[in-house]
Amino acid sequence: MKNKRHSxxxxxxxxxxxxxxxxxxxxxxxxxxxxxEEVTKKVLEYARSINxxxxxxxxxLRTGRSKIIVVMVEDISNYFFSKLARxxxxxxxxxxxxVLFCSNENKxxxxxxxxxxxxxxxxxxxxxxxxxxxxxxxxxxxxxDIPVILFDRYFPEIDTNYVIIxxxxxxxxxxxxxxxxxxxxxxxxxxxxxxxxxxARQRGYRDAMKENxxxxxxxxxxxxxxxxxxxKALIAEYLSxxxxxxxxxxxxxxxxxxxxxxxxxxxxxxNELGIITFDDNDLFKIYFPPITAVSQPLEEIGKELMNTVxxxxxxxxxxxxxxxxILPASLIKRNSSFPNKRP
Amino acid sequence: MKNKRHSxxxxxxxxxxxxxxxxxxxxxxxxxxxxxEEVTKKVLEYARSINxxxxxxxxxLRTGRSKIIVVMVEDISNYFFSKLARxxxxxxxxxxxxVLFCSNENKxxxxxxxxxxxxxxxxxxxxxxxxxxxxxxxxxxxxxDIPVILFDRYFPEIDTNYVIIxxxxxxxxxxxxxxxxxxxxxxxxxxxxxxxxxxARQRGYRDAMKENxxxxxxxxxxxxxxxxxxxKALIAEYLSxxxxxxxxxxxxxxxxxxxxxxxxxxxxxxNELGIITFDDNDLFKIYFPPITAVSQPLEEIGKELMNTVxxxxxxxxxxxxxxxxILPASLIKRNSSFPNKRP
DNA sequence: TTTTTTAGCTAAATCGTTTTATTTATATTC
DNA sequence: GAATATAAATAAAACGATTTAGCTAAAAAA
Numbered sequence: 001m002k003n004k005r006h007s008x009x010x011x012x013x014x015x016x017x018x019x020x021x022x023x024x025x026x027x028x029x030x031x032x033x034x035x036x037e038e039v040t041k042k043v044l045e046y047a048r049s050i051n052x053x054x055x056x057x058x059x060x061l062r063t064g065r066s067k068i069i070v071v072m073v074e075d076i077s078n079y080f081f082s083k084l085a086r087x088x089x090x091x092x093x094x095x096x097x098x099v100l101f102c103s104n105e106n107k108x109x110x111x112x113x114x115x116x117x118x119x120x121x122x123x124x125x126x127x128x129x130x131x132x133x134x135x136x137x138x139x140x141x142x143x144x145d146i147p148v149i150l151f152d153r154y155f156p157e158i159d160t161n162y163v164i165i166x167x168x169x170x171x172x173x174x175x176x177x178x179x180x181x182x183x184x185x186x187x188x189x190x191x192x193x194x195x196x197x198x199x200a201r202q203r204g205y206r207d208a209m210k211e212n213x214x215x216x217x218x219x220x221x222x223x224x225x226x227x228x229x230x231x232k233a234l235i236a237e238y239l240s241x242x243x244x245x246x247x248x249x250x251x252x253x254x255x256x257x258x259x260x261x262x263x264x265x266x267x268x269x270x271n272e273l274g275i276i277t278f279d280d281n282d283l284f285k286i287y288f289p290p291i292t293a294v295s296q297p298l299e300e301i302g303k304e305l306m307n308t309v310x311x312x313x314x315x316x317x318x319x320x321x322x323x324x325x326i327l328p329a330s331l332i333k334r335n336s337s338f339p340n341k342r343p
Numbered sequence: 344m345k346n347k348r349h350s351x352x353x354x355x356x357x358x359x360x361x362x363x364x365x366x367x368x369x370x371x372x373x374x375x376x377x378x379x380e381e382v383t384k385k386v387l388e389y390a391r392s393i394n395x396x397x398x399x400x401x402x403x404l405r406t407g408r409s410k411i412i413v414v415m416v417e418d419i420s421n422y423f424f425s426k427l428a429r430x431x432x433x434x435x436x437x438x439x440x441x442v443l444f445c446s447n448e449n450k451x452x453x454x455x456x457x458x459x460x461x462x463x464x465x466x467x468x469x470x471x472x473x474x475x476x477x478x479x480x481x482x483x484x485x486x487x488d489i490p491v492i493l494f495d496r497y498f499p500e501i502d503t504n505y506v507i508i509x510x511x512x513x514x515x516x517x518x519x520x521x522x523x524x525x526x527x528x529x530x531x532x533x534x535x536x537x538x539x540x541x542x543a544r545q546r547g548y549r550d551a552m553k554e555n556x557x558x559x560x561x562x563x564x565x566x567x568x569x570x571x572x573x574x575k576a577l578i579a580e581y582l583s584x585x586x587x588x589x590x591x592x593x594x595x596x597x598x599x600x601x602x603x604x605x606x607x608x609x610x611x612x613x614n615e616l617g618i619i620t621f622d623d624n625d626l627f628k629i630y631f632p633p634i635t636a637v638s639q640p641l642e643e644i645g646k647e648l649m650n651t652v653x654x655x656x657x658x659x660x661x662x663x664x665x666x667x668x669i670l671p672a673s674l675i676k677r678n679s680s681f682p683n684k685r686p
Numbered sequence: 687t688t689t690t691t692t693a694g695c696t697a698a699a700t701c702g703t704t705t706t707a708t709t710t711a712t713a714t715t716c
Numbered sequence: 717g718a719a720t721a722t723a724a725a726t727a728a729a730a731c732g733a734t735t736t737a738g739c740t741a742a743a744a745a746a
Contacts, residue, residue: 007702018726023704034723056464057404058702061731066400075429082425086418089446098460101444103432117441121399259629270631283626286602288613350732361696366734377693401732404701
């Protein structure tokens with residue numbers, strides 16, 4: 001049996017009351033609007049009996065709130081983002097919101113396309129990992145009083161809410177950890193980028209090297225070569241040109257590619273090199289050698305993001321809710337990733 | 344400057360024409376509805392000049408189509424599902440659809456909750472990895488002519504569309520591969536479940552063992568212990584009780600836990616054991632020992648799912664679009680995961 | 687000249703809600 | 717008994733689109 005959806009009108013007709021009455025009752029405004037106990041009960045019972053569910057589209061159209069939040073990341077299939085997505089999802093559904101996830105591939109064009117797409121849909125709020133050149137679009141959202149919060153990276157020039165981690169501090173600490181384990185020739189493999197998070201990470205490394213009077217070995221690979229063999233070639237070349245005793249990978253997919261290169265081209269070195277990666281991965285703890293990792297506080301980031309968006313949704317343009325949070329990252333030390341220390 | 348959203352009414356007022364006319368023009372029905380070239384041009388130009396974007400909510404409310412598709416998986420942060428999500432996302436956005444991802448944790452209650460949530464929202468179609476006991480809910484969607492397609496697992500008792508892989512065949516082949524590499528005591532670690540995919544995998548293993556007159560060593564761990572140390576304990580116990588020379592992990596998170604156990608409790612065995620995992624992971628190819636894996640054709644699954652949903656959306660209740668697809672999985676042989684064959 | 691066609695446009699209903707402003711009857715006060 | 721207050725409900729206007737049915741004036745046919 002095909003049970004077509006019931007509307008508030010059906011209920012009104014069936015009970016011989018007005019749609020207004022039904023609406024009031026269903027929205028819990030019976031008392032406030034002085035609807036009699038009798039009618040209230042009748043409506044509630046009937047609604048429940050036919051399993052009435054309001055049409056959210058109509059509701060949203062009328063109220064202007066869609067109860068949808070967009071989460072735009074670089075790549076939802078990336079370990080870091082997918083783990084975070086899971087956390088955000090749970091909080092959102094718990095609070096009655098739904099989440100649209102999307103990946104901008106760190107490309108401006110795609111970011112813009114997506115933002116426009118969602119504006120048509122009256123999305124309530126945005127959690128965004130911004131691609132390098134979309135300040136303007138973000139600014140526009142802000143001036144239009146649409147809740148946006150950036151994370152992972154941000155634009156210092158514009159005044160937005162954000163949640164980031166202390167990248168330079170984290171990398172600095174981790175680099176020092178390598179030094180403390182008596183590594184001398186420490187390489188840093190990163191992507192060419194002037195986004196805040198990557199610059200901070202590189203700064204953390206360089207500072208640590210300077211403080212310890214160690215030579216800096218930085219390799220910057222172009223971002224958009226991500227999926228080609230070119231990155232592998234660059235890393236391989238870099239590794240043969242520099243006789244490093246340890247490597248710091250500035251982001252998780254570089255670690256992956258880097259390990260692949262080492263396994264393929266320098267298999268004998270795998271057990272000698274000290275390795276640290278930015279962003280942990282479940283598999284790193286069982287990798288051999290286990291990989292020491294800079295780990296971002298996923299739970300905390302997720303909570304902070306959602307809480308902020310929810311608070312922004314409740315705030316008024318007159319007194320907006322401000323939150324610019326810098327969280328600390330932790331270093332997961334897996335000793336055996338340092339051959340010197342291996343038992 | 345706060346540019347409030349423009350409606351079709353604004354355009355009509357500004358140009359001194361009716362909203363009907365504007366609507367016709369913007370929907371490309373100018374010719375069909377005999378709107379003059381002059382007016383058509385005027386409307387189009389003006390709409391573009393104020394950067395008019397239709398309110399999708401209103402559109403959806405009127406047309407009954409939300410252009411949203413739900414993808415419900417077990418856990419969006421799982422490698423397999425997140426990779427697939429990325430593929431589905433791309434296809435969907437390309438076709439003008441948005442995707443709501445959600446995780447049901449393989450729990451019926453949560454699945455139901457989510458489905459109800461989305462029905463209120465007039466979602467256009469569903470791609471679902473069903474939890475064990477939601478036949479009824481799926482049936483209901485089907486009888487209500489709402490496009491649903493199941494994947495990864497399905498319900499043989501109800502007639503739905505689905506996309507799955509040939510699990511038993513895949514595991515059978517992979518098991519035979521172990522036998523061919525002269526392993527004799529092959530363990531099979533799986534989760535206690537009577538869902539189609541897990542039963543098929545176990546069947547594949549058992550058949551292979553029978554054909555080769557080898558003893559069967561199956562460990563079934565309870566599903567909901569997923570995140571506790573209990574699974575580790577069970578696997579550790581199983582490994583000490585059976586002197587296996589190789590292990591087949593029936594799903595990816597078991598592989599992860601299993602490797603952890605081996606590393607912690609049987610470190611000397613890691614280089615002896617033959618290991619195969621169901622579901623590949625980028626890190627497995629650089630794992631040491633590299634892990635041979637049964638790999639699902641993600642691209643193909645994603646395409647098949649989206650294409651089917653889109654075709655279902657276009658079909659009528661009178662002649663529904665049927666598609667029950669069984670795709671083959673492939674075995675990614677990484678020789679060095681077999682010590683016997685290691686150089 | 688009258689009738690029919692056609693081109694060009696639009697009023698109004700509709701989708702399913704929420705919300706404001708009113709109505710109607712009854713009870714209370716003076 | 718008239719005026720006022722209150723309780724209980726509702727009509728109607730929104731939200732922003734789509735779509736049906738119809739209107740008007742000019743052109744074509746009779």
